[in-house]
Amino acid sequence: MSDREPDLHEVGPEPGADDLALLQDIARLAARRDPVPPALVAMAKASFTWRTVDEELAEMVWDSAVQAGEGALVRSAAAGVRLLTFATPHLTLELEVVQTGTRRRLVGELTPATGARVVVEHDGGTSEDVSDEHGRFLVDDVPAGRIKLRCVPADGAGAALVTTWMEV
Incomplete structure (x- = not known):
């Protein structure tokens, strides 16, 4: 037995035109003679919802950029500061976005107070x-632009809170 790896051409010829x-003719014939049942296609698409079964999409319930003009008391009136509140039935996230040039803090x-891994997805990673x-x-x-937050409880109890994409 040899220790050298075989050359691809030794394994077999490369497919030609x-x-x-x-292969394209066989694929067309299979699609015509034995198509995938529509119910199976629908079930396959529906299975993608299970990717996030342990997450709850948080509803934005407050955005100072939108609602500050409604006479509400805003904790920080400083320029370049935006206050956001997101809520699920089990967890609330209060977020202060501070502009620092082209970056954000x-x-x-x-609430309730809990240890959690907080992941901020943004255009830079x-x-x-x-x-x-x-x-x-x-x-x-955090770079200015689109962000999305995911808060995963450290103890594994309860669903993760996930926000929609937003511009900051």
């Missing part, structure tokens, strides 16, 4: 922090 045409608090025993966290140096 005739081979590819034959996210200061947040989870992801940034993370872990909330303390009071539910507070800080994610610094």
Whole structure:
């Protein structure tokens, strides 16, 4: 037995144009003679919803950029600060977005207070922090643009809170 790896050409010939045409003909014939049942296609598409079965999409219940003009008392009236509140039936996320040039600082608090892994998805990748025993966290140096937050309880109890994509 030899230790060298075989050359691909030793294994078999590369498919030529005739081979590819034959495979396309077989695919067309199979689609016509034995199509995938529509119910099976629907079930396959529905199975994608199970990807996030342990997550709850949080509803945005407050955005100071939209609602500050409604006479509400805003905790911080400083320019460049936006306050957001997201809620699920089990967890609330209060978020302060501070503009620092082209970057953002996210200061947040989870209620009820819980330790959680906080992941911020953004156009540049992801940034993370872990909330303390009071539910507070800080994610610094997030690029301006679209973000999405995912808060996963550290103890595994309860569903993760996930926000929709938003512009900051």
